[in-house]
Amino acid sequence: MPILSTLNLKKYYGKDPQTTVKALDDISLTVEKGEFVAIVGTSGSGKSTLLHMLGGLDRPTEGKVTVDGNELFAMSDEKLTIFRRRSVGFVFQSYNLVPILNVLENITLPIELDGGRIDRTYLDEVIQALGLQSKIHSLPSNLSGGQQQRVAIARALATKPSIILADEPTGNLDSKTSQEVLILLKQMSEKFNQTIVMITHNESIAQTADRIIRIEDGHIVSGNAAPAGAKTL
C-alpha cells in the first residue's frame, strides 16, 4: 500500500471562472514507503502548492490526500495539526531552526511538543549519521548553512514521521554542500526506510532521488509511476 497518495487534487484561486488560477489541476500521484521522490518544476508550476497540500498546510479546492491511511482533509484543523506534528517532518530552504535553542534541543523539540518520550538510541544514531556529534551543544547561529540544514533533517527524522517533506532543501547552499545534503537525505531514506518527498527546480539536484515527478502548470508531466522493482537494490 502506498504511504502517500493524492486523488484528483485541485487548487483553484479566484471564484470568477474567467480569472481563476489553477495552481493544481487534477493531480493524482502515489509514493511508496521508503521512496525518495523529487518533484521538479519551474517556479509557478504549482510544486510548492502541491507540497503544502501533501503536508496538510493548506486545504485543496477539491480532491483527497491520504498519508499512511489517513485522509488529511477529512480531519478537523485541530486533529490535522496534531497529525502533522506526529506524522509529517518538514525540511525548509531556510532551515527554520529556533535560534535560542541548541542543536540537541532543536532536534528534540517536536518530540517534546508532543509530550513523547525520547528514544535515545535512535536519536544518537540519527545524530551520528548526520555527523552532528560534536555540534549538539552549539547554537544554530554558530553553524554553517550545511550544518544547519543537517540539524533540520535530524529534527525531521526525530519523530519517525510517515513522510518527510523537503521544500528546496538546498536552495541556500553552495553546490558542493548541496550535493552533501542530498547524499545525506538519500542515505537517511535508505537507512531508516524513510519516505522523503523533495521539491526543487534544479534538475541535477533531483537526480539523486529514486524517482522524479515533473510538474508543469499544475499538471504532472512525467514520473508518476513507481518503477517496477524500484526498491530491490
Place this chain on the structure above:
Amino acid sequence: MITSSNIRGNRRLFSIFSALFLLLLIGYTATVLYLTGFSLVLLQLSLVFLIAVLGTGALYNRMLQRQITGFMDTLDEMVDRAIHGHERLTLFDETRLSSLEHKLLRYIEMGKANEQHLAAEKNMIKELISDISHQTKTPLASILLYSQLVAETPDLSPDTRQLLQQIEAQSEKLEWLITSLIKLSRLETGMIHLQSEVRPVTATITSALSHLYTRAGNKNIRITIDCDPLASARHDYKWTSEALFNLVENAVKYTELGGSIRITAEGNEMFTRIEVADTGIGIPEGELEHIFKRFYRGHNAGEYEGIGIGLFLAQKIISIQGGYITAASQPGQGSRLTMYLPQL
C-alpha cells in the same frame, strides 16, 4: 473497542451530567424555599447544603481523575519494564492489569523469538557461504592448472590451443565472479568488519591505481591525479582501495585509445570527494540509475569484458562505511563517478 471519538463522547456525557446535577440541586433548593416560605435560615442552610454536595462531587471527580492518571502511570511503567526486560510489575494477581501485562510480555517474547529465528537463519547462510567459497576454490584451481598443463604440451594444433585459451579465460572469469559474490555476501551479512579510521586518501588512491597503470598504458590513456594532500576521510584502506579500483578499472575499460582519466580528491564540510572522470563512451541518461544494480550492464557495454558487478560491489563497500557513490555522464563525452567518504 475504545476510540478517541468514544473518549470525546464520554466527555460530552460528563458535562451534560454535571449540568443536570447542578440544575437538580438548584431546583430542589428553590422548591423547598417556595414550599416552606422564604426564611433566611433556610436559605443559608440550603446554600450550605448546595456547597457541600458540589464540594463532595468535585472531590469525588478529582479522586477519580487521580486514580485514572495513576492507572495510566502504572501502565506506562509496565510497558517500559516489559520493553527493557525488567521484572514484572504485577505478579499473577486476579486483576485485569495483571492479565494485560501477561499478554504484553507474551507479545514481546514472540517478537524476540522471531529475532532469534532470523539470527539463526543468518548464521546458516554465513556457513553456506564459507562452504561454497572453500569447496569451489580447489576444483577451479585444478581446472586452471590442468588447462595450463595441457597448453604446455608441444605440437598442439592451433584449434586446440585456442580452445584451451577459452577454457582458461572462462575459468578466470568464473573465479573472479565467485570471489566477488563471496565478498559481497560477506559484506552484506556483516561477516567482514571494515577497519575504518580517519586517514589521508592519497595512499588509498595510489594503491588503487598501482595495478591499473599498465592497462591504461596499453591503451595509451593518460591518468592525471589532482589530490589535495591534506584530504582525509574515515575509511578502510584495503576495501576502499578496491572500490576505487573498480571505478578506475571501469573508466579504463570504457575509454578509447588515447583518452584520459582525471582523478580529483578534496574535502568539504562533511564528506571527502574522490572523483573519477573519464573521456569514455559515457552512460545514456536512462541507464544512470541502474548502473549500481547487481549484474546490470549497459546496452553499449556488450562489446566490453565484464559481468556487471564492479560498481555494485563498490557502492556496497562505500555505503557500509557511511559514504555514497554518484554518477553523472554526457553520452559520447565521458562519465564522472564520484565517491563520497565521511570525514568523521
